[in-house]
Amino acid sequence: MTNGWSWIRIATIFVYLFLFAPVAVVILLAFNANQFGSFPIEGFSLRWFDSLLHNDAIVRAFKTSLLLGVLTSIISTTIGTMAAVAMVRYDFPGKKAISSLLIAPILIPEVVLAVALLLFLQFLALPKSFGLLLMGHVVFTLPFVLLVVQARLVSIRRDVEEAAMSLGATPIQTFFEITLPLMLPAVMAGMLFSFTISFDDITGTLFWKPGGVETVPTQIFAMLRNSISPEINALGAVMVMFTVALPLVATAIARRLSAARIKASMAK
Amino acid sequence: MAAGVARAQKRAPWILLSPSLVTIGFLLIIPMMFIVVYSFWLRTATGADQTGFYLDNWQEVLSDPFYRDILFQTLKIAFYTTVICAFVGYIPAYFVANTRMRSKTFLLLMLMLPFWISYIIRTMSWINILGTSGAINGLLLWAGIIDSPLNMLYNQTTVILGLVHYLLPFMILNVYVSLDGIDKNLTEAAESLGCNGFQAFREVTLPLSFPGLAAGSLLCFVLASGTYITPLILGGPRDAMFANLVFEAIITQLNWPLGSALSLVLLALLGALVVIYTRYLGVDQIAKSFR
Numbered sequence: 001m002t003n004g005w006s007w008i009r010i011a012t013i014f015v016y017l018f019l020f021a022p023v024a025v026v027i028l029l030a031f032n033a034n035q036f037g038s039f040p041i042e043g044f045s046l047r048w049f050d051s052l053l054h055n056d057a058i059v060r061a062f063k064t065s066l067l068l069g070v071l072t073s074i075i076s077t078t079i080g081t082m083a084a085v086a087m088v089r090y091d092f093p094g095k096k097a098i099s100s101l102l103i104a105p106i107l108i109p110e111v112v113l114a115v116a117l118l119l120f121l122q123f124l125a126l127p128k129s130f131g132l133l134l135m136g137h138v139v140f141t142l143p144f145v146l147l148v149v150q151a152r153l154v155s156i157r158r159d160v161e162e163a164a165m166s167l168g169a170t171p172i173q174t175f176f177e178i179t180l181p182l183m184l185p186a187v188m189a190g191m192l193f194s195f196t197i198s199f200d201d202i203t204g205t206l207f208w209k210p211g212g213v214e215t216v217p218t219q220i221f222a223m224l225r226n227s228i229s230p231e232i233n234a235l236g237a238v239m240v241m242f243t244v245a246l247p248l249v250a251t252a253i254a255r256r257l258s259a260a261r262i263k264a265s266m267a268k
Numbered sequence: 269m270a271a272g273v274a275r276a277q278k279r280a281p282w283i284l285l286s287p288s289l290v291t292i293g294f295l296l297i298i299p300m301m302f303i304v305v306y307s308f309w310l311r312t313a314t315g316a317d318q319t320g321f322y323l324d325n326w327q328e329v330l331s332d333p334f335y336r337d338i339l340f341q342t343l344k345i346a347f348y349t350t351v352i353c354a355f356v357g358y359i360p361a362y363f364v365a366n367t368r369m370r371s372k373t374f375l376l377l378m379l380m381l382p383f384w385i386s387y388i389i390r391t392m393s394w395i396n397i398l399g400t401s402g403a404i405n406g407l408l409l410w411a412g413i414i415d416s417p418l419n420m421l422y423n424q425t426t427v428i429l430g431l432v433h434y435l436l437p438f439m440i441l442n443v444y445v446s447l448d449g450i451d452k453n454l455t456e457a458a459e460s461l462g463c464n465g466f467q468a469f470r471e472v473t474l475p476l477s478f479p480g481l482a483a484g485s486l487l488c489f490v491l492a493s494g495t496y497i498t499p500l501i502l503g504g505p506r507d508a509m510f511a512n513l514v515f516e517a518i519i520t521q522l523n524w525p526l527g528s529a530l531s532l533v534l535l536a537l538l539g540a541l542v543v544i545y546t547r548y549l550g551v552d553q554i555a556k557s558f559r
Contacts, residue, residue: 004465012363015356019382019436022393025403029396079287086284090277102288105296107542109494111511112531115518116299119306119528139295142288171280200386202497207519217388224501228395236389243384 023240030237032230048234058235061219065199068130068215072137072198077191079138080145085179087146088153103143113139114207128210136208137201141194148193152186153179185254192250196243307528317525325529335513339533342510345424346492349431353488354481356432357439361480362473365447379444382437391430391501398426422504430502431492438491439484446480447473479549486545490538510534 033045052058083102087095105113117136121128156179164174180187202217209218216239223232307325310318329335364375382390397403398420405417420426450473458468496511503509508516511534517527 008359008363012360015360015436015440016378018356018433020378022390022397022433023385025396026389026393079291082284083288086281090281090284092278092281098285098289101292101297104292107490107539108296109490109511109531109534109538111494111496111514112303112535113296113299115514115527115531116303117295118518119302119524120295120299122524123302135291135295138291142291146288171276196384200388202388203495206515217386220388220392221497221501224392228392228399232392233396236386236393239386239389243386244381247384 026233026236027240029230030233032233035230048230049238051231052234052238055231057214058216058219058231061214061216064130064213065215065217068133068137069195069199071134072141073191073195075134076138076141076194077145077187080142080190080194081149081183081187083142084146084149084153085175088150089158102146105139106143110140110203111207114204117204118207128208130210130213133205133208133210133213133215136204137194137198140201140204141197144193144197145190148190149183149186152183156182188250188254192247196246199243303528303531306525307532309525309528311523311525322525325525328526329529329533335530335533338508338513339510339537341424341507342493343537345428345431345509346489348428349435349492350485350488352428352432353436353439354485357436357484358443358477358481361440361443361447365444365450376444379437379440387434388497388501390433391498394426394430394433394502395421421502422507424503424507427499427503427507427509430498431495434495434498435488435491438487442484442487443477443480446477446483450476482545482549486542489541493538494534 028041030048031044031046032041033043033047034041086092087099114136117132117139118128121132126132160182161174161178164178165171169177199215200217201215202221205215205218206221209215214222216235220232220235223229306317308321308323310320310322310324312318360379364372364379367375369375395402399405400417400419400421404420405414408414409417454472454476455468458472459465463471493509494511496509496515499507499509499512510530514527514530514534517523517530
């Protein structure tokens, strides 16, 4: 048994290495002074990060992705949270069917979804636009928000809400004073989740983006057509740091906020 | 008053659901119907679509061996990817679920991390490893083992490798959730009844973790079969997958009726798989891994 366990441990280390080594290499090469961004490494340099900052196309793509991600996460978290409350707190006919319907975008291949939405737009004789991109991203991210918030809401006891209502709070007051604060971590998680999915999406984005508009992933994709430049590695490194730091910072902020809230309520 | 409250209670869920139902309805259900309609239209030589009811696209898609071959190739790649993910992913999931190390939270966090790291970056990172001036060739040249760089990229194996790297976290997480929910007393009971460690695993743990393994496999298979970015970046010219055909038809050739028919073939195949899966194991299992 002990022997078997040590094999499992070694294999686990290898799987972790497999997962992270390629990413580590991207970060390593981003600091490489060599102008081809490849091995052998010729010294430490920040020049590729500098050239990144001065690359207008990349800066523009970054802004587009940021705006798209923020709008997507706000819209899909709002409507996803509303749906989650309905699914967990109410009983109504057709609940099961609606639940599957709302999760459907996860199970339908993204390419098919992308084609469908594009054809519909074509039928309506509307041009490709940022709006289409946004709508597409909302559809993709909605099920994830729903699942995350639903899972949290199930574990919040109904009694607390009922107590608030019996003390005279209206359903809307109860929601904003009791339910929402209690499920805030999940709502934040859903928001973060949808932001990252949107920020990272390329499959649908390549179908929907209007000509000339690039997000960070499609920009990287376009740059890869030539060859892998050190600039791509630098961009990759920035994205990795960004996407790793974001959840950490968000959790820290959420923790601080809830701590402040508890303190405030103690003071009352 | 009571009647009013009851009515409000009845209306409330629909009010809450309406924005998402409208979204899904207009952006998913209606567009999906349009794919069906479009697939019966015809692309004419002038480049305009002829509306009507033609079976030409379907005939082409279903009879042309070119499409059939790529479909088989896609299913093959997705199958290999899934099987490798299942074997390779089970072990770390098992380790993290059963370790008594203090670093368990950290290990779990590391399993979540790949979800946050950009898919395109993770895919292209393999060029840095396997490319002619990549890490492996660099190392072998430096050590004097080879004289000229090896060509390791742009073939079916690298496509599978890229897909495994992308999808492995989905598998690990699904299996982990299943394994973590197993009562440890069960394996101890099996062992006290005379099973050795491996027997206890085979008779108790493995069957109990099956739902997670199945959910992870379904996710891997569906996501792998629908991908077109990985073969574009890591595959050669002959390693196209089915979704590449869809992309080609829609974006490059602007042959939307054909693209519609192709998307429906992909949807039908994977849809059948999802239906079979949910029939036996339930859609809840997939939802579990998001908790």
